[in-house]
Amino acid sequence: MRLEPRESTSVWLVLAAPILAIGAALMLSSGLVLWTGESITAAYGALLKGAFGSRFAVAETLTRATPLMLTGLAAAVAFRAKFWNIGAEGQLYCGALAATYFGTGLITLHPLLMIPLLFVVGALAGGAALALPVYLKSKLKVDEVVTTLLLNFIILLFVNYLLEGPWRDPMSMGWPQAAPIIDEGVLPRIMAKSRLHLGLIIAVISAVLIWLTMRFTVWGYEIRAVGNNATAATFAGISVNGTVLRVALISGGLAGFAGVTEVAGLKGYLTLDLSPGFGYAGIAVAMLANLHPLGVIVSAIFLAGIYVGADSMSRAVNIPNYIADVLVAASVLCVLVSLMLTQYRVKWR
Amino acid sequence: MTALKIRGVTKSFGSLVANDNISLSLQKGEVLALLGENGAGKTTLMNILFGHYVADTGDIEVFGNPLPPGATDAAINAGVGMVHQHFTLADNLSVLENIILGTESLFAWKSNTDQARRKLQTLADDFGMQIEPDKWVGELSIGERQRVEIMKALYRDAKILILDEPTAVLTPQEVDHLFETLRSMVARGLSIIFISHKLHEILNISDRVNVLRRGKMVGEIETKKADRNRLAEMMVGREVKRPKVEHITAGAPVVELDNVVLPGAKGHRPVIDGLSLTIHQHEIIGLAGVAGNGQSALADLLSGLRTPASGTVGVAGDTLASFSPQAFINLGIGRIPEDRQEKGVVGDMTVWENLISENLRQAPLWRYRRLIDFHACRAFAKNLIEQFDVRCKSMEMPAKQLSGGNMQKLILARALQNNPRFILANQPVRGLDEGAIAAVHERLLVAKRNGAGILLVSEDLDELFALADRIAVIYHGKISQPISVNAVTVQDLGLMMAGDLAHGLTVQQGAAR
Numbered sequence: 135m136r137l138e139p140r141e142s143t144s145v146w147l148v149l150a151a152p153i154l155a156i157g158a159a160l161m162l163s164s165g166l167v168l169w170t171g172e173s174i175t176a177a178y179g180a181l182l183k184g185a186f187g188s189r190f191a192v193a194e195t196l197t198r199a200t201p202l203m204l205t206g207l208a209a210a211v212a213f214r215a216k217f218w219n220i221g222a223e224g225q226l227y228c229g230a231l232a233a234t235y236f237g238t239g240l241i242t243l244h245p246l247l248m249i250p251l252l253f254v255v256g257a258l259a260g261g262a263a264l265a266l267p268v269y270l271k272s273k274l275k276v277d278e279v280v281t282t283l284l285l286n287f288i289i290l291l292f293v294n295y296l297l298e299g300p301w302r303d304p305m306s307m308g309w310p311q312a313a314p315i316i317d318e319g320v321l322p323r324i325m326a327k328s329r330l331h332l333g334l335i336i337a338v339i340s341a342v343l344i345w346l347t348m349r350f351t352v353w354g355y356e357i358r359a360v361g362n363n364a365t366a367a368t369f370a371g372i373s374v375n376g377t378v379l380r381v382a383l384i385s386g387g388l389a390g391f392a393g394v395t396e397v398a399g400l401k402g403y404l405t406l407d408l409s410p411g412f413g414y415a416g417i418a419v420a421m422l423a424n425l426h427p428l429g430v431i432v433s434a435i436f437l438a439g440i441y442v443g444a445d446s447m448s449r450a451v452n453i454p455n456y457i458a459d460v461l462v463a464a465s466v467l468c469v470l471v472s473l474m475l476t477q478y479r480v481k482w483r
Numbered sequence: 484m485t486a487l488k489i490r491g492v493t494k495s496f497g498s499l500v501a502n503d504n505i506s507l508s509l510q511k512g513e514v515l516a517l518l519g520e521n522g523a524g525k526t527t528l529m530n531i532l533f534g535h536y537v538a539d540t541g542d543i544e545v546f547g548n549p550l551p552p553g554a555t556d557a558a559i560n561a562g563v564g565m566v567h568q569h570f571t572l573a574d575n576l577s578v579l580e581n582i583i584l585g586t587e588s589l590f591a592w593k594s595n596t597d598q599a600r601r602k603l604q605t606l607a608d609d610f611g612m613q614i615e616p617d618k619w620v621g622e623l624s625i626g627e628r629q630r631v632e633i634m635k636a637l638y639r640d641a642k643i644l645i646l647d648e649p650t651a652v653l654t655p656q657e658v659d660h661l662f663e664t665l666r667s668m669v670a671r672g673l674s675i676i677f678i679s680h681k682l683h684e685i686l687n688i689s690d691r692v693n694v695l696r697r698g699k700m701v702g703e704i705e706t707k708k709a710d711r712n713r714l715a716e717m718m719v720g721r722e723v724k725r726p727k728v729e730h731i732t733a734g735a736p737v738v739e740l741d742n743v744v745l746p747g748a749k750g751h752r753p754v755i756d757g758l759s760l761t762i763h764q765h766e767i768i769g770l771a772g773v774a775g776n777g778q779s780a781l782a783d784l785l786s787g788l789r790t791p792a793s794g795t796v797g798v799a800g801d802t803l804a805s806f807s808p809q810a811f812i813n814l815g816i817g818r819i820p821e822d823r824q825e826k827g828v829v830g831d832m833t834v835w836e837n838l839i840s841e842n843l844r845q846a847p848l849w850r851y852r853r854l855i856d857f858h859a860c861r862a863f864a865k866n867l868i869e870q871f872d873v874r875c876k877s878m879e880m881p882a883k884q885l886s887g888g889n890m891q892k893l894i895l896a897r898a899l900q901n902n903p904r905f906i907l908a909n910q911p912v913r914g915l916d917e918g919a920i921a922a923v924h925e926r927l928l929v930a931k932r933n934g935a936g937i938l939l940v941s942e943d944l945d946e947l948f949a950l951a952d953r954i955a956v957i958y959h960g961k962i963s964q965p966i967s968v969n970a971v972t973v974q975d976l977g978l979m980m981a982g983d984l985a986h987g988l989t990v991q992q993g994a995a996r
Binding site for chain 2: 355363
């Protein structure tokens with residue numbers, strides 16, 4: 135079996151590839167469903183209904199998609215420049231810490247100022263979390279995969295310390311959680327009788343802005359050039375270190391946004407289970423979208439749908455909701471293979 | 484007796500036919516030259532012979548026995564040995580260890596070096612090749628390494644030896660030495676296929692020439708009946724015109740390097756070691772030297788990629804204080820990098836995006852300092868594409884899909900569009916076909932006429948003699964005085980390339996007298 139490059143790829147193939155890939159992922163995972171003794175149609179039907187079958191389901195899915203869009207964008211922007219930021223989880227918590235610090239009574243402003251303030255400090259904190267990895271990468275060539283990944287644990291333990299100690303809310307009856315965000319800082323609901331909040335709109339606007347930046351600005355040009363061929367970019371006069379720093383700040387800032395939306399939009403206060411791995415799931419979101427900022431919107435909703443739907447399915451039929459992780463993993467693998475097949479064709483022999 | 488017979492081999496990759504019904508036969512005790520431009524299909528044919536590719540049709544016989552397709556060890560076992568252009572030796576093993584590597588059973592308790600050593604010595608004596616079996620390959624010169632590669636093939640009882648562009652990395656004297664060795668091998672009944680695009684070498688060493696062009700075998704000629712022009716015409720398919728060089732009186736200095744030092748890796752000598760060189764308006768200085776003597780470092784310096792540890796660089800009379808690619812672009816220095824794919828273009832970005840890469844951060848290609856003015860950029864690119872004859876289906880196609888020649892034209896267009904005062908041309912025609920070579924040379928000569936000073940770095944002495952006004956030689960990071968092309972010979976350059984830089988002074992004095 136050999137792979138031969140395609141000279142050209144039709145638009146239809148590019149559009150059909152991810153859909154076929156997800157179909158293949160569902161088929162691959164159906165083996166596990168059959169193993170539990172449930173019918174595939176019942177299981178997948180329950181999953182689809184739980185994700186998109188009602189107004190409430192859609193609202194839940196979109197609520198879950200909000201942080202995934204932001205961490206997905208964080209990964210997509212960084213990976214475009216070949217800056218392998220695996221630390222969105224930690225940067226998300228940094229954003230949440232900043233929002234908690236400023237949003238629990240330190241300053242009180244009108245909501246029109248208070249909410250933007252929380253996002254700004256959240257983004258700055260998220261970006262600051264990448265300062266050290268970027269410095270180590272550009273000065274000493276330390277691999278950012280290692281530094282950003284390990285920083286996640288340091289940051290999480292720091293949050294743990296704060297919540298067990300100085301920041302613990304005296305009103306929390308002993309639970310490790312911080313004081314609630316003041317009313318002026320809470321993100322307003324955008325759909326009645328649901329948990330869907332302003333964060334979704336911020337996330338979608340972020341995606342559009344990132345797309346516009348990548349497509350139409352000198353920065354975007356430089357990011358794409360550095361990501362595709364850093365040697366040639368340097369030769370043409372583009373500062374690789376400057377571009378990487380910029381990308382890191384944007385990426386960390388987006389992950390910081392995700393922390394703000396969860397603290398000020400969904401939960402209302404900082405806890406240790408604020409993020410069930412949104413930072414890592416963001417990598418899957420970005421991969422599914424082939425690092426395209428607008429694609430991130432779709433793939434985040436898809437991923438959120440699987441998680442929310444799987445929860446609901448596990449209540450309806452006798453299948454544990456861990457099937458969601460299998461489905462996501464299979465989808466990412468299938469999409470990666472399908473992306474390769476849009477570039478190459480398989481020759482048997 | 485026929486040593487090797489290739490019959491009707493065809494291999495296509497998608498719509499590209501790399502080998503189209505190729506047949507050739509190699510007799511015992513002859514040197515067959517395989518001549519062709521880059522992309523003519525020489526490498527594909529050899530890859531089929533060694534089983535790396537499977538041919539669509541056709542078959543191969545070695546000494547009358549058919550070779551099974553797709554089996555990588557079949558050719559070696561049948562007695563075919565290959566000396567690659569890029570050596571396949573392990574630096575941290577001795578010569579002897581490199582030679583026996585892979586010939587012994589994996590399950591042997593210890594390697595039987597005594598027997599190997601005896602066999603090696605016999606071979607060395609037979610073919611008159613000096614070899615030190617216990618020296619580390621890392622310590623050997625390029626010429627010696629090539630001898631080890633040849634020895635490796637002979638040790639595996641090769642009766643047919645294939646040499647792929649064997650002279651690219653050698654000094655002229657080393658080439659002579661190689662040819663002596665090859666002759667003694669042929670005299671002992673070995674057969675040789677000599678792959679090259681250097682005409683004078685082919686005329687010197689071969690008995691017969693087979694010419695490949697665009698995947699087809701277009702001709703076969705006995706070397707006795709061939710001459711340079713005839714071969715060039717067969718290779719290119721039309722008459723080859725050499726660009727006319729006018730000698731113009733050089734003007735004011737454009738670039739002055741004074742005692743520049745660039746440090747090497749830790750524990751190594753400097754890669755540029757006290758180098759001084761002045762390049763004037765209206766002149767092309769050719770830089771000769773065996774690969775790896777500091778050419779790349781000097782090119783990096785003149786591209787703005789490296790900052791000298793000591794010494795000064797002056798451009799148009801001003802001593803530079805800061806070194807960066809952007810600063811060099813702003814100073815009006817056009818840079819043609821050695822490796823098109825690696826340094827020259829961003830392959831996944833479009834043709835027009837690559838054309839604007841050096842000019843994007845200035846008016847009129849941007850708006851409000853941040854936004855790309857697509858209209859202006861495309862117009863800018865369109866103009867360059869027409870002016871420099873870059874042939875592409877559309878300027879929206881990724882640059883990596885351009886052919887080598889067109890990719891080089893893109894880089895030339897970008898480097899020359901602003902009428903630079905100095906041009907660094909580092910191996911500007913490596914891997915290009917004759918048509919593209921002529922186009923590139925023509926552009927450089929036009930730039931020279933318009934007043935540019937040019938440093939032409941090349942491993943091809945023919946190119947330097949054809950284009951340069953003066954030639955300097957670089958050796959171990961030091962440079963000789965540039966000598967007028969009319970005063971210097973290939974032999975002189977060979978001596979200097981082997982380290983005798985002072986020989987240049989003798990030549991110059993001789994010319995002055």
